[in-house]
Amino acid sequence: MSQNSLKIAFIGVGGIAGNYRRSLKQLQHPVAAVCDINTDRAKAVADEENATSYTDHQEMLQQEKPDVVFTCIPPGAHTTQVADSAKSGAAVFVAKPVAQDLETAQNACDAISVSGVINQVGYMARYSDITDKAKELVGDRKLSMGMGRFLARMGASHPWWGKFEVSRGQMVEQTTHVFDLIRYFIGDVESVHAFGIKDVSDGIADFEECTVCNLKFKSGAVASITSTCASRAHDHFATELVGDDIYLKLTHDLGLRGQIAGEGIDYNGSEAGYFRQVEQFIKAVEANDQNFVRSSYADAVKTLAVTLAANRSLETGQIEQVTA
Numbered sequence: 163m164s165q166n167s168l169k170i171a172f173i174g175v176g177g178i179a180g181n182y183r184r185s186l187k188q189l190q191h192p193v194a195a196v197c198d199i200n201t202d203r204a205k206a207v208a209d210e211e212n213a214t215s216y217t218d219h220q221e222m223l224q225q226e227k228p229d230v231v232f233t234c235i236p237p238g239a240h241t242t243q244v245a246d247s248a249k250s251g252a253a254v255f256v257a258k259p260v261a262q263d264l265e266t267a268q269n270a271c272d273a274i275s276v277s278g279v280i281n282q283v284g285y286m287a288r289y290s291d292i293t294d295k296a297k298e299l300v301g302d303r304k305l306s307m308g309m310g311r312f313l314a315r316m317g318a319s320h321p322w323w324g325k326f327e328v329s330r331g332q333m334v335e336q337t338t339h340v341f342d343l344i345r346y347f348i349g350d351v352e353s354v355h356a357f358g359i360k361d362v363s364d365g366i367a368d369f370e371e372c373t374v375c376n377l378k379f380k381s382g383a384v385a386s387i388t389s390t391c392a393s394r395a396h397d398h399f400a401t402e403l404v405g406d407d408i409y410l411k412l413t414h415d416l417g418l419r420g421q422i423a424g425e426g427i428d429y430n431g432s433e434a435g436y437f438r439q440v441e442q443f444i445k446a447v448e449a450n451d452q453n454f455v456r457s458s459y460a461d462a463v464k465t466l467a468v469t470l471a472a473n474r475s476l477e478t479g480q481i482e483q484v485t486a
Contacts, residue, residue, distance in 0.1 A: 168447065171195040171228035171252070173219045173243050174235035175207040178257050178284070182232050183211070185440035195226045199239075219243050223250045230255070230447055237262035237335060238328035244459070245273035253280040253447045255440070259338050260462050262330045264470065264486055267463045274459050282443045282455045283462035285342045287401075289438040291431025292418040293343070296403065296410050299422060305348050307404040308377075308385035310340035313395035316366050324367035324391075331369040331476075334469040337389040341377075341472075342457070342465040343401050343412075344387070350380045351468045351484045356475040363392040375472045 168191055172179055175198045183193060197216040198204035208215035216222040223231075223246060231247040232255045233240075240261040247254050254274065260283055261267040274281045287293055314336065322328045329335040333356070345351060354377050358370025371392040377385040399414040410420035410427065415434030420427045439457070446454035467486035475482040 168229045168444070169194045169226065170230045170232070171197070171222060171226055172207075173197045173222070173231060173233045173247070174239070174257075175203060176234065179207075179232065179234040181436055182234065182255070182257075182284075182440055183207075185437045186444075188437065189441060189444055191444060195222050195228060197222045220246060223247060223252070228252050230444075233257065236322050236328050237330050238322075240266050240270075242269070244270035248273040248277045248279050248281070251277060251279065253443075254459070255282050255284065255443050256459060256462070257284045258342070258462065259330075259334055259466050259469070260459060261466065262328075262334065264463070264467060267466055268486075271460050271463050280443070280446045280450065280452055280455070281459040282439070282446065283457045283459055284439060285339060285346075285457040285462065285465075286435035286439045287339055287343045287399075287414055288346055288435065288456040289433075289442060290415055290435035291433045292412050292414070292416060292429065293346070293435070295418055295429050295431065296347070296412055299410065299427065300347065300403065300405075300408070303405050303408055304381075305403050305405045305408075306383050308344040308348050308383070309387070309402040309404075310337075310344050310385070311388040311398070311400055312337040312340050313388075313390050313393055313398040315394045316391045324365075324369075326367075326369040330470070331373075331473060332367070332371070332389045332391050333373055333375065333387075333472050334466070336391070337373075337387060338465055338469055339399065340387050340389075340401060341468050342462070344377070344385050345465055345468065346456075347401075347403055348379050348381065348383050348385065350464065351377050352380045353378045353481050353483050354468060354472045354475055355481045356472040357479075358476050362390075366391055370476060373472075373476065375475070377468070
């Protein structure tokens with residue numbers, strides 16, 4: 163498939179869609195159609211892209227017959243958009259998280275499997291230089307422990323984010339990046355145990371603004387992930403990996419420090435993964451080769467299952483099994 167021959171469409175053109183659109187522009191791939199429930203926003207972005215605007219994704223799929231669909235909507239807005247896109251034969255790129263419940267996600271996963279379309283989820287940290295370097299350094303060494311954190315302060319500029327009904331909370335919507343990256347290094351999660359606290363700050367969220375979550379992996383490894391949306395912090399997104407005589411700290415987006423067998427590691431990356439994830443997806447589509455993708459939809463469903471189990475643990479106070 164030659165460059166620029168792809169017909170690309172968007173479902174949802176809010177915040178994160180702009181990031182993907184910039185990467186596509188850099189790759190010289192224009193956007194042909196956009197769909198958003200906000201008519202004015204759809205028209206405004208369509209004007210910027212010289213594209214056609216829609217407010218109904220099924221109408222867009224039928225009229226435009228795109229080769230590629232980027233779905234960039236909040237967790238609570240997911241219904242059949244991804245499944246419908248896959249059934250139409252379009253390759254799908256989905257902003258994380260892929261849904262707010264496993265039934266919706268599994269329906270989309272089944273449609274992708276049946277159609278055989280190229281698929282990717284926007285876990286950009288898997289595509290960063292420091293992740294590449296850490297993977298190279300770890301090699302076949304066994305990792306026994308992971309630690310991660312996502313510390314931020316959310317506000318009025320994110321009107322839907324603080325509503326549990328739409329976002330399903332910070333672990334599902336934001337710290338999912340940390341859960342996913344630790345899974346990328348250590349493997350599948352067996353069970354989780356989470357605790358949290360609400361009412362830390364007025365006007366941010368109607369869910370727990372501070373959480374801690376312990377994870378047990380099927381390999382026997384363990385991890386702990388800390389989240390807050392109530393505090394500004396330096397190095398707010400970090401992942402640490404521990405094994406026998408190995409320690410690596412990935413400070414996202416570009417720093418990697420640590421030691422292996424007494425030898426110090428001090429590495430600075432230049433690519434954070436935001437651009438490369440889109441570049442790799444387009445390569446996969448053009449080559450019709452899913453091997454270019456590091457974050458498939460099916461694997462992202464596993465990350466969703468972990469964070470949903472963490473939410474259940476917040477409610478019950480008990481260890482919860484991961485069901486996918």
